[in-house]
Amino acid sequence: MSLDDRKLEVLRAIVGDFVSTEEPVGSKALADRHQLGVSPATIRNDMAVLEEEGYITQPHTSAGRVPTDKGYRLFVDRLSTVKPLSTAEKRAIAQFLDGAADLDDVVNRTVRLLAQLTRQVAVVQYPSLSRSTVRHLELVPVGVTRMLIVLITDTGRVEQRMVEFPTEFDDEVVTGLRSAVNGALAGRALSDAAGHIDELLGQIGPLLRPPMNTLSTVLLEMLVERPEERIVLAGTANLTRSALDFPGTIRPVLEALEEQMVLLRLFGEVESPSTLRVRIGGENPVENLRTTSVVSVGYGTGTSALAGLGVLGPTRMDYPGTISAVRAVARYVGDLLAGS
Amino acid sequence: MSLDDRKLEVLRAIVGDFVSTEEPVGSKALADRHQLGVSPATIRNDMAVLEEEGYITQPHTSAGRVPTDKGYRLFVDRLSTVKPLSTAEKRAIAQFLDGAADLDDVVNRTVRLLAQLTRQVAVVQYPSLSRSTVRHLELVPVGVTRMLIVLITDTGRVEQRMVEFPTEFDDEVVTGLRSAVNGALAGRALSDAAGHIDELLGQIGPLLRPPMNTLSTVLLEMLVERPEERIVLAGTANLTRSALDFPGTIRPVLEALEEQMVLLRLFGEVESPSTLRVRIGGENPVENLRTTSVVSVGYGTGTSALAGLGVLGPTRMDYPGTISAVRAVARYVGDLLAGS
């Protein structure tokens, strides 16, 4: 049995009203506030059906209805219309992000902007190392047995790592190693670089063999095994806006947000930019976040996503507005990184 | 009029009980739980005096007493006895911090450890740039007009900055610049380095003059004008442990914690290691944090502090335990950084 148009319209109205009023919505109020062209009694019948199908529910017998996760899902998939950003918002994005000096700056501004725009908790992942390409590898001798490896990616991200060598090396060795690793790895995607590290050993002279052995081990860790992802967030204070939203306390949510791994699972698993993903309540893989919704999207410079960003808030959130904001910010940041 | 010993003992008991029970403590309960050797009536008289002097207060007429900020202050200054860490805690510190790979790792582990140990919000500042010394400056050409400056400090912190040159440069120029800046700056404190940047221009050949001009401007920014301080925190979920502690909501606290500037004011203003500072409630310079106490201490490798760390929690906190933990962690981290 499918839902006819009016029932869908009723659901849309319920979601809309509940999001703005934060209170269960009844048939009378619905009839008043929307031009549905039917009487409260009719709406009641529709609501009974919607409830039977699991789209809405009532907190207690004599109260209005509240959308369920399933209801929000239907709303997001079929009922929500895109809410274009206001010009003020667009201007805010541009103003906020332009003039960012370096990558850190871009990411920090972005996350704060997103939190402010959506009034939710915002999350931004640094451009993923494994999806970036190597622009340059620099070897900096520090003393005679230690060396700092500096990895610069095309997105401007810089990672470093100290290496201790078992034996001393001189400048010549450093120079040799430097040109060797750059020759083999520069321009390659980090995910691709792993396979080419082995080649390094084969192609170089015997003198460089032992130090390159040490170096390649570390490089392998740096590029592949430890693609340490950084994630920043802002706007946690927004969680307290409506305490009603979170059954017990916001505690489990705060706990989950402190787990890098959790955030990565939510925001790091992106394939291509512009595929936006909405996880609603129980759809969420993380136990502590079953009362929240997550809107995430990939951002990147071209057709492949570099990393994810998005927001997290109560299931009762303004999905159209949030989705627009997240998408717009992602696009803007992508362009910004592509242009640098 | 001064407070005699028994009154101080009563105050100590009140603080102790209130911290552990989270409820206003009355004269009867005090007499029962502590061996004060006097009757509740006597305690009541003492409490009346303590209240008159502003050390305790009662939330409402028919309730027990609660320490005021002033009461906590007296407690911390004169009444609290050092609570040595349990061996389990000491072992936890060692286990948690040993095996940290690099500076990022140390800082991240430290902040989480501190949050776990004190069950409060923990804050750790990265070793301050302005208080570190330059170990090495590396110039990495990226293309023919761009260069990445990498600054490595003695504490293992690495800062980088991209520079765009108006004209092209070749390898020879890069080598020249590199040895010049390292010669002039390596080994110097960053705060001290500023004055020596000018010298650079005078001492080098005319060929290097123009690029060095560009470079020195950026170096100046990097070393002095933008001593960007990084601060990380953990354990914000601990704020929700007892909702009673925060009058309205924890909102203002969360807001304050998101402000880098605020955190810097609280944890960044340290002189020497081992001078621990406790700010109680209203003593706090930040409006939003008037309901919290901050325990901060400097940590460093030698006699001068590199940066600050500490915790923030409700004024009703276990001061002796918190102070011990903060001090112990600071010392451990200092040693760790000194040894690397």
Place this chain on the structure above:
DNA sequence: CTTGGCACTCGATTCCAGTGAGTGCCAGGT
């Protein structure tokens, strides 16, 4: 100066009735 006694205060808890938003169901109208 301490102590037991005592009257008093006042927040917290419980109980109860009244209110009203909201519902489900049904019979009649289009």
Place this chain on the structure above:
DNA sequence: ACCTGGCACTCACTGGAATCGAGTGCCAAG
């Protein structure tokens, strides 16, 4: 077949009264 008005019913919420009890301040006696 569907919509509508009517109606009885449910039940959270509100506010006031009664009660409880932890805790106080004061006082007179030791």
